[in-house]
Each structure stands twice: as C-alpha cells, then as structure tokens.
Amino acid sequence: MKKIVRSIDTIFKNRVVTHVLFWLSFITLFTISATLNTGELKYNMYSYIALLPSQIIAAYLLNYFQIPRLLFKKKFIGFAISIVLSIYLLSAFGRWSIVYLAEPFIRSDFTQESIVEILSDTAYLFSIYFPSVYIYAFIMLIIKVLKRRFDEKQRIEILEKEKVVNELKFLKAQIQPHFLFNTLNNLYALTLLKSDLAPKVVLKLSELLDFILYQSDQTSIPLIQEIELINGFIELEALRYGDTLDIVFDHNLDDGKAQIAPLLLLPLVENAFKHGVSSDPIHTRILIDLSVSKRLLRFSVFNSKLKNLLKQKDYNKSGIGNINLRRQLEIYYPNKHNIEVKETSDSYFIELNLDLN
Numbered sequence: 001m002k003k004i005v006r007s008i009d010t011i012f013k014n015r016v017v018t019h020v021l022f023w024l025s026f027i028t029l030f031t032i033s034a035t036l037n038t039g040e041l042k043y044n045m046y047s048y049i050a051l052l053p054s055q056i057i058a059a060y061l062l063n064y065f066q067i068p069r070l071l072f073k074k075k076f077i078g079f080a081i082s083i084v085l086s087i088y089l090l091s092a093f094g095r096w097s098i099v100y101l102a103e104p105f106i107r108s109d110f111t112q113e114s115i116v117e118i119l120s121d122t123a124y125l126f127s128i129y130f131p132s133v134y135i136y137a138f139i140m141l142i143i144k145v146l147k148r149r150f151d152e153k154q155r156i157e158i159l160e161k162e163k164v165v166n167e168l169k170f171l172k173a174q175i176q177p178h179f180l181f182n183t184l185n186n187l188y189a190l191t192l193l194k195s196d197l198a199p200k201v202v203l204k205l206s207e208l209l210d211f212i213l214y215q216s217d218q219t220s221i222p223l224i225q226e227i228e229l230i231n232g233f234i235e236l237e238a239l240r241y242g243d244t245l246d247i248v249f250d251h252n253l254d255d256g257k258a259q260i261a262p263l264l265l266l267p268l269v270e271n272a273f274k275h276g277v278s279s280d281p282i283h284t285r286i287l288i289d290l291s292v293s294k295r296l297l298r299f300s301v302f303n304s305k306l307k308n309l310l311k312q313k314d315y316n317k318s319g320i321g322n323i324n325l326r327r328q329l330e331i332y333y334p335n336k337h338n339i340e341v342k343e344t345s346d347s348y349f350i351e352l353n354l355d356l357n
Contacts, residue, residue, distance in 0.1 A: 050102035
C-alpha cells in the first residue's frame with residue numbers, strides 16, 4: 001500500500017504528467033456527460049477535440065501570464081485589455097475550429113460561415129463560445145487557488161512545528177546548564193570542605209548528565225524513567241546534606257507504560273531544594289508525591305522554609321526553571337495542564353495536574 005501511495009505521489013509531483021492527466025480526465029468527463037445527454041458520441045468527440053487548442057491557450061494564458069504577470073503585479077489596465085482581447089480572439093478561434101475542423105466531419109447539410117462572419121458576431125461568441133473555451137481555464141484557476149492555499153497552510157504548519165521544536169530545544173538547552181550550574185555549586189562547596197563525598201557527587205552527576213544531555217531529546221519518555229531521574233537528583237542532594245536531609249518521595253502509577261515529556265517534573269523538585277534545603281538544611285522538610293490514575297497525573301511538591309526568608313516571586317515570573325516548565329507545558333500539553341501554588345511564611349507548595357492522553 002505504501003508503495004502505491006509513493007508511486008501516486010511521484011506521478012503528481014511531475015508537472016507534465018499532472019497537466020496531461022488534467023486535460024485527459026476533464027475532456028473525457030465532459031465528453032461522456034454530453035454524450036449521455038444527447039446520445040451523439042461522434043458529434044461531441046469531434047467538437048471537444050476541435051475546441052481543445054483554444055481551450056489550452058486560454059487556460060495557460062490566463063493562469064500563467066495574465067493573472068500572475070498582470071493582475072498580481074497591479075497592471076490592471078493591461079490585464080483588462082488582455083482579458084477582453086483574449087476572450088474575443090480565442091472565442092473566435094474556437095468557433096472557427098468547430099466550423100472548419102469539426103463540422104465537415106459531422107454534418108453534410110450546412111452553410112460554412114466565413115471568418116468575417118465569425119469575427120463580426122461578437123454577441124454569439126461571448127454568449128456561447130466564451131464559456132466553452134474558458135471553462136477549463138476557470139477549473140484550472142480554482143485548482144491552482146486551492147492548491148496554493150493547501151501548500152501555504154502546509155508550509156505554515158511545517159514552520160510552526162519547526163518553531164516549536166526549536167523552542168523546545170532552546171528551553172532544554174537552558175534547563176541543562178541551569179541544572180549543571182546548581183549542581184556544580186554544590187560540588188564546589190564540597191571541594192572547599194575537602195569532603196570525601198566529592199568523587200561520589202561527580203559520579204552521580206555524570207549519570208544524570210548522561211540522561212539530560214543524550215536521552216532527553218525524545219518527545220516523550222516512560223514516566224518511570226522520569227522517576228529514576230528525580231531519584232537520582234535526590235540521591236545527589238543526599239550526598240551533599242547527608243542525614244540532615246528530610247525528604248519523602250512517594251509515587252504510585254496505575255499504568256507502568258505511561259509516557260510524559262522529558263524534564264517536566266525535575267524543575268519542581270530542584271526548586272524545592274533551592275528555596276528550602278539550601279536555606280535551612282537542618283529543619284527543612286520536602287514531601288514529593290506523584291500519582292497517575294486513568295492517564296491523569298498529579299505531581300505535588302511541598303517544602304518548608306525559613307520564616308524570615310523573603311517571599312518568593314510569583315511562580316510565573318520566578319526562575320529560569322519555572323519559566324521553562326510553564327512554556328514546555330503550553331507546548332506539550334495545551335489546555336491539558338493546571339498548576340496551583342500555595343505559599344505561606346514558612347512553606348511552599350506546588351501541584352501540577354496533567355492529562356497524559
């Protein structure tokens with residue numbers, strides 16, 4: 001089936017073949033239709049063949065010269081004169097073709113009109129032969145307009161998709177150094193203390209960076225993989241804070257195959273450490289809860305903080321990680337997500353609800 005579709009697509013990409021098929025299909029269609037109405041196959045066949053040269057000239061003159069070269073370039077006077085002259089001359093040419101090329105083969109008792117008589121009978125030419133000669137020109141024009149609109153719509157869709165892809169790459173490119181910067185700060189603090197934990201931090205950091213740099217380019221990953229990433233980050237922080245870290249991470253999935261866009265949940269966890277643990281590592285508590293039921297995800301993060309800590313800025317305006325998360329949600333899950341933030345003097349709570357369908 002795919003081979004057939006590709007073959008058809010190849011045929012229609014060939015302009016010569018497409019135009020030949022256009023003329024053959026419509027001439028055949030009109031000939032059969034007229035024959036069914038009159039029962040005169042020979043008469044209709046000769047008539048349509050005789051009219052064909054004038055119809056071809058009219059179609060290509062209108063669609064490839066008069067409209068693009070005159071009308072679209074705002075040469076309105078030239079376009080009007082050209083249209084009137086071409087209609088008159090091509091209608092006369094069509095009439096001459098019928099009288100001198102077709103009728104001698106299909107009629108025996110008729111008086112052949114002279115060229116002067118044909119040219120002088122303008123009312124007959126414009127009322128009868130103009131529609132007959134220009135019918136294919138107008139059909140071709142309609143097809144070209146529809147095709148142009150389809151191509152333009154497709155082009156815009158491609159550009160929008162490319163824009164979204166590039167924007168996501170840019171957002172992820174921001175998240176990666178943002179995460180790396182925060183972790184390196186932690187590593188720097190350990191090296192100043194000449195802590196034996198520094199090598200372990202480097203090893204755990206390399207594992208996380210392997211995912212962030214090389215495995216997060218996919219549009220979606222298993223949710224279990226995102227959970228492993230969060231666990232890895234928590235373990236990395238635990239190496240720094242040791243037993244003072246009070247953190248609980250609960251997760252319950254009713255579908256182990258659930259998929260999610262990568263690096264969506266990590267910024268919320270990182271934010272809790274940044275504004276909670278880093279300010280008060282001894283007394284801070286972090287509660288993380290993740291659940292998925294019937295393709296609906298609920299992810300909440302609670303962290304306590306010092307009462308004298310300045311109130312955080314609004315969620316929509318604070319931090320590269322939060323801004324990027326908001327934008328990624330709009331791209332990946334438009335109208336399928338909701339974020340609630342509750343902040344008090346000594347705590348910060350954020351909940352993300354997401355429709356994974």
